[in-house]
Amino acid sequence: PLVFTIAMETGISLVTxxxxxxxxxxxxxxxxxxxxxxxxxxxxxxxxVGMTILYSIIVGLPTAIIAGPLFGxxxxxxxHKKVPAEIAEQLVQHKETKDLPGFGNTLFTIxxxxxxxxxxxxxxxxxDQTSDASKVLRFIGDPIVALLIATIYSFFSLGYARGxxxxxxxxxxNDCLGPVANILLVIGAGGAFNxxxxxxGIGEQIADLAKHSHLSPLLLGWGIAALIRIAxxxxxxxxxxxxxxxxxxAASMPGTNAExxxxxxxxxxxxxxxxxxxxxxxxxEYFGMTVKETLMTWTAMETIISVVAFIxxxxxxxxx
Numbered sequence: 001p002l003v004f005t006i007a008m009e010t011g012i013s014l015v016t017x018x019x020x021x022x023x024x025x026x027x028x029x030x031x032x033x034x035x036x037x038x039x040x041x042x043x044x045x046x047x048x049v050g051m052t053i054l055y056s057i058i059v060g061l062p063t064a065i066i067a068g069p070l071f072g073x074x075x076x077x078x079x080h081k082k083v084p085a086e087i088a089e090q091l092v093q094h095k096e097t098k099d100l101p102g103f104g105n106t107l108f109t110i111x112x113x114x115x116x117x118x119x120x121x122x123x124x125x126x127x128d129q130t131s132d133a134s135k136v137l138r139f140i141g142d143p144i145v146a147l148l149i150a151t152i153y154s155f156f157s158l159g160y161a162r163g164x165x166x167x168x169x170x171x172x173x174n175d176c177l178g179p180v181a182n183i184l185l186v187i188g189a190g191g192a193f194n195x196x197x198x199x200x201g202i203g204e205q206i207a208d209l210a211k212h213s214h215l216s217p218l219l220l221g222w223g224i225a226a227l228i229r230i231a232x233x234x235x236x237x238x239x240x241x242x243x244x245x246x247x248x249x250a251a252s253m254p255g256t257n258a259e260x261x262x263x264x265x266x267x268x269x270x271x272x273x274x275x276x277x278x279x280x281x282x283x284x285e286y287f288g289m290t291v292k293e294t295l296m297t298w299t300a301m302e303t304i305i306s307v308v309a310f311i312x313x314x315x316x317x318x319x320x
Contacts, residue, residue, distance in 0.1 A: 004083045014083055014287055015297055016076025022283060023068030023301055030235055030266040031056040031063075031309065034113055034143055037236040041265055042143075044243040045250065047258035049143050050121020053114055055259050056266075059312045067304040075297055084288035101158055109150065109157045116146035189237065217250040218257075218264040218317060222310050225268030233276030239269035257320060263313050271306035273299055 003021055007014045033039045033049050033056070042049050120141020127134040139145060159169040225242035229235060242265050250256040273280050274295065284294040 007083050013076040013079065014081040015079050016072050018287055019072030019075065019297060019301055020064075020068035022298070023072070023305065024064050026270060026302060026305055027060045027064045027067075027309070030239070030270040030305070031060050031263055033262075034117070034147060037239045037269070038262065038266055039143060040240050041243040041262045044240070044247050045258045045261050045265075047262050048121055048124070050117045050119075050124075050141065052259040052262050053117060054121070055316060056263055058316060059263055059309055063305055063309040063312060066308050067301050071301055071304055075300070079293060079297065081287055081289060081293075084286075101162055105157055105161075109154050112150040112153055113143075113146040116141045116149060117143060120146075217246060217253055217261055218310075218313060220249060221246045221261050221265040222268035222306075222313075225265045226271045226306065229269050230272050230274075233273070233278070233280075235269040235273075235277075239265055242268065257317060260313050260317050260320070264310060267306050267309035267313060270302050270309075273302040 003014070003017050006012070007017050029035055029037070031038060033042055033053055038052070038056075039049070041047075042052055118141075120138050123134050123137035123141070127137070140149060155169050155173075159172070164172075221242055224245055225238045228238035228241050232238060243262075246261065246265065250258065250261055275281075275291070280294060280298060283289075283298040284291065287294075287297075289297065
């Protein structure tokens with residue numbers, strides 16, 4: 001609604017405003033834990049979640065800027081799209097003003113699990129691993145515990161503090177179960193498909209070929225994820241499947257950075273979103289574009305993210 005309102009009020013092309021928004025969302029979707037697919041890849045590669053988050057920020061910010069505001073401004077100047085009439089009619093119906101939570105409170109609630117996981121990673125490096133402080137920080141920084149703490153905190157910061165009672169907060173929590181169930185179903189299906197491929201022996205075959213080809217595990221992770229993404233359309237399935245295939249290869253190659261491998265696999269899983277991707281059709285309908293226009297905007301943006309992120313990952317690998 002914010003994007004549509006800005007486009008209506010300013011007359012700027014919906015593409016110019018919308019592409020930066022979906023670019024940021026896509027970068028987080030593929031690269032940044034604790035997003036489900038990225039978290040699953042962290043577990044498969046046995047990477048450190050805090051360091052993965054840190055590297056994803058270093059890689060993700062410039063990638064999102066290039067694929068978002070820069071590309072959005074360029075393509076928006078060549079393709080002027082107005083807000084679809086059906087959506088515009090909804091936006092002109094002004095609703096009563098609500099008492100919304102403050103920006104700082106909302107931002108802290110969202111970032112709390114990330115902060116806890118980063119603290120745990122710092123503790124792993126700076127503190128004695130046998131000390132009580134280190135054990136406590138590593139416990140609260142565990143991804144599941146950190147997300148649980150943030151969820152409970154949100155009940156107070158965004159619930160009770162806004163005047164909602166226990167029953168209302170419970171209703172909010174129950175309403176979230178539907179979307180979460182869909183995500184878990186996709187994750188489960190991706191894991192099952194991954195297991196089928198591994199049991200078929202394809203993992204060992206690719207691992208054997210990779211050992212003799214001397215290809216970088218980063219390139220393998222990105223390339224395999226990209227191929228599965230183009231074939232299936234699902235970033236989540238491609239990321240998890242590629243991670244399952246590349247993990248034994250990476251384990252056999254000393255010196256491979258597991259955190260960067262997570263990011264490379266995630267970058268590959270974002271490439272070339274087209275007609276077999278549900279996100280393609282969602283963007284098409286919300287922006288009121290044709291299939292050709294969606295290919296020129298959304299598909300191009302996803303491909304830019306994938307390629308640019310991988311370049312930054314390779315540069316970061318040289319530095320590390």
